[in-house]
Amino acid sequence: MTVIRLGQHAAQRRSVVGERPATDATKIRHVGLLAEASELSPGKSCAVLHCEPPLEVARPGKMDAHLVGDLDLSKDEIEVIEDWLADITQQTLPTNPLLHYVLVPPARRAFDKVTQRPKHWRFSCVGFVWKTYEHAGLKLVSLEKISVDRPTLVSTWGEDAVVLAEKTSARYELGLDGPGPWAVLLPAHLFHALERGRAALPFAPTEEHSSFP
C-alpha cells in the first residue's frame, strides 16, 4: 500500500500530499510535495513545495493534508528530485501567477516564438508533482488518453473556477480550449497511480478515476 492514511505513520520527504475540498470527501483539489518527513494529521496544514500558483520551491508553502502518497523513494531518487528542484528555482519567480500556470499539458516550457529558445517553466499543481517524479524516472501517469469533461472539472474545482479558467484560457494560454473534454491531469489521477505502486506505473486513468478512492 503506497497511499498512507494519515495518522498511521510518518510520511517520507517529497511524498505527494493531497488536499480535499470542503464539500466533497471523494475529490482532491490540490497536490504538493511534502517539504520534510513528518507525521501528518488529517486536515492540518503542512509545509510543501508546490505550484499554487505561484510556484513555491525556494521556500516551502503550506496546504492542508488529507492524504499522502508515498512510493518509498530511494536515496538516489530523492537526490534526483532535489537537484531538479534546485535547477528550476531560478527559472520561476513569484510574479504573475497565471503566467506560471498551465492546465494542458500539465507541465511545459514557455518559448520565445522568434528564436524558439526556452523561457520559464509553467505547471499546474498536479503537473509540478508529475514532472518532478518523471524527472526521477517515475512516470506516475500516462497523459496520452486522459479525457476530463466539464462536469468532472466542476466537481473537482467548482463552477466559478472552471468558468474563470475557460474565460482566461486563451489569454493566458492555459490550454483549456473549446468545450472539452480536455486532457487535464487531475490530483486524483496521481493518487490512483500511487496506490497501485511502482510495478503498475505509468497508470492510465479513465473517467472513473476523477475521485479517490
Place this chain on the structure above:
Amino acid sequence: MTQPAPDSGHNGNGASNGTLATKLRAQQSVPPILAPIEKAGLEAVRTMRSIVESRQPPWRPEGSGTAGLIVVERWNREASDDDDNDNDESLGIESGLEARIGDGDATLPAELIARLASPDRALADLTSLGETLWALEVLHIEEPALRKALADALLTLALRLRDDRRAAATPALWSALRRYATLIDSNASAVLMEFLREDDDASTRQLALQCIQTSLFRELPSRVSTDLVDRVRQLCERYLHPDVLVAPAMRSLAANAAVAFSVLAPEEAQGIAEWVRSLRRPGLRALVASKWTEMVASRDEAAALPLRGALAVLQS
C-alpha cells in the same frame, strides 16, 4: 570587460592542456578550494530565501493552501477590482497590464521598452522595474528593431543590477538575463562572462550558465569567445568534483556548467559525459541528461549530433 580572477591551481586556459575530461581526471585527487564554493552556495540559498520572503505575493492566502484554480479565481477577481484604482498596489501588479498583454496590445512592447531607456529612472523603483521585466519576459515581440532595443536595454540594466544590493535587485537581474538570452545572436553570449565573476553569487552564476545554454539552445556555435569558453571550462573544473557535489544547489550548478560547456565546446561534449558519468551522482547525471535531451529534440540533425553522442555515453 572584466576578466575572471585567476583560479588557484588552474591557468584558465584548458585548451592548451588537453580536453577538460582529461584535466578533470588528472586532478581527481587534488582537493578543490571548497570554502569559497560552499560559501557561495550558502549565500545563494540565503539570497533566494530573502528574495522570496521579501516578495511574498499578496495573493498568497494566509494559513491553509487552496487549489490552483481557486487562487487564480481570487487573483483575477481582485485584479479586476483593481481596474477602478490605478494606484492600488495591494496586488503588487500594475493595473491593466495583464489585460493589455492578454489582449495582444501592439503598443505595449515599445511602451515597456521605453521605460527601460533611462536606467537611472528604471532602477529607482525596483518593484515597478520587476513588473516591467516580467511583462517583457512574457510578451511576444517580433519586430527586430524592438528586440534589439530590448536586448540592449536589458544588458545595461543587468550590469547595473548585478552590483545592486537591494533584495529585489536579484530577481530583476535574473528576469533581465533570462529574457536577454532569448533575444541575442547565438554568438553574442560572451557578455555573460560579466555574470560569471568570482564576486557573483552562485545563484547568479547558475543563471548565467543557463543563459549560455539558452543562447545556444538550437544551434552550434560559430564564433565563440575564447575567454567565455575558458571561464566555463574553469567552472567545470571547480564544480565537477566529488567533494563539491554534496548539496543539490552545487550539483545543479555543476550540471549547468557542464551543459554550458558542452554547447560552447561541442567537440568536448562526450568527454564531459564520461566525466559526469564517472562521478556517480544520479541527480547530476539526470539533470545533464534532461537538458541535453531537450536540446537534441529541438535541434536539426547536424546541430544535435554532438549532444546525441554525449547522451549515448552518459546513459551507457
